[in-house]
Amino acid sequence: MVSTIADFARYGQMLLNGGTLDGRTYLAPKTFAAMTSDHIGPGTGVARNIYYYPGDGFGYGYGFGIRSNPGVNMPTPPGSPGEIKWDSASGVYIVVDRAEDCFSCDAELALGADSCHHGGQEDHL
Numbered sequence: 279m280v281s282t283i284a285d286f287a288r289y290g291q292m293l294l295n296g297g298t299l300d301g302r303t304y305l306a307p308k309t310f311a312a313m314t315s316d317h318i319g320p321g322t323g324v325a326r327n328i329y330y331y332p333g334d335g336f337g338y339g340y341g342f343g344i345r346s347n348p349g350v351n352m353p354t355p356p357g358s359p360g361e362i363k364w365d366s367a368s369g370v371y372i373v374v375d376r377a378e379d380c381f382s383c384d385a386e387l388a389l390g391a392d393s394c395h396h397g398g399q400e401d402h403l
Contacts (some may be wrong), residue, residue, distance in 0.1 A: 295308040319346060345357050361377070
């Protein structure tokens, strides 16, 4: 993903607002509802085992993990039913909890092997 954390935070705010930002609608209410509904709940045949993504207590919508229940892990992880999340292999993570009126976005910078070399000296991170 190529972006800034500020732009990613605006995306989080738009999701928290239900698809609108700064008075402009980016996702129609029906579209937002479809994207943030669990489409692999009970009866779909999707196995919920240790390899299940997006994790215990979550179903999956169109592009987001959807918290459908607290899960069975103890202690139960924080979050509300309906919370949405997305995390990528590139180190970008967002969670939006509309019931708590909050969101969090994180971005990790993965340094390549050559990025630690400066003028013949090696930095140890």
